[in-house]
Amino acid sequence: GKRTVYGALWAATELSWMGGASPTQPTPGKGANRAAGASSAASRAARWAPVSLVTGELTDWLALGADLRLVNRTVFSEVRRNSFEATEGTLYLELRPWPDRVTLYLDEEVAAGGARNREAWAMIRGPWGLYLRGGRFFPPFGLRLLDDEAYTRRATGVTFPNPDLGLELGGELGPVSYAVALTNGSFANSDTDSFKAVWGLVQLDLPGGRGGLTVAYNPTEESCRMLLGAFAGLRLGRLTLHGEADLLGERT
Secondary structure: OOOOOOOOOOOOOOOOOOOOOOOOOEOOOOOOOOEOOOOHHHHHHOOOOOOOOOOOEEEOOEEEEEEEEEEEEEEOOOOOEEEEEEEEEEEEEEEEEEOOOEEEEEEEEOOOOOOEEEEEEEEEEOHHHOEEEEEEEOOOOOOOOOOOOOHHHHHHOOOOOOOEEEEEEEEEEOOEEEEEEEEOOOOOOOOOOOOOEEEEEEEEEEOOEEEEEEEEEEEOOOOEEEEEEEEEEEEEOOEEEEEEEEEEEEEO
């Protein structure tokens, strides 16, 4: 699906460049169609600019994109086998009927096991950098790494195959951004009890670096799962360093 800048309100995988985000990346809190440092006049002038194959922007209110990863695997045994495997195939659509205020987003998995919806949500942005979104999304917890087999993702269960249904409220205060979400906690199409999971994330995003804290509380009728984590990122030229430590607890 669509990747936003490291430190954006609903994704966290890439550090912004020193002095600001890359011109091809969206600016946190300013709408995914705005390039870093671009004025309103420049944005209006670029509204019908040629389509960018990097960002997927068609206009200031529509973006389309796709991801596809193929693996060729050869097994050397008594009977040698060679096959292609689609490990990832996703399509995404972002519609902004009211740019910088209303966003509709759809992320669909079309390979690696069949068609499956990963994200489908609507977001409303308000004053003071606030936003509210509802639907199916990835809960705000820790670093949103692309590798679901990474230890901090696999152990916590916060992976791309596990979106959840609920509401999320977040915002920005200068270099500080935060998000709180209330979801089913079942990571399924329907809920089986009246309990809800609570997620929280607060982070300090500076040029070339970032750090933050994250927490999750997911009770059920049989048990209660609690997560507490801290994460940080640092850019050293073209080298980016990420780190996260999580404390997991479960009570029955």
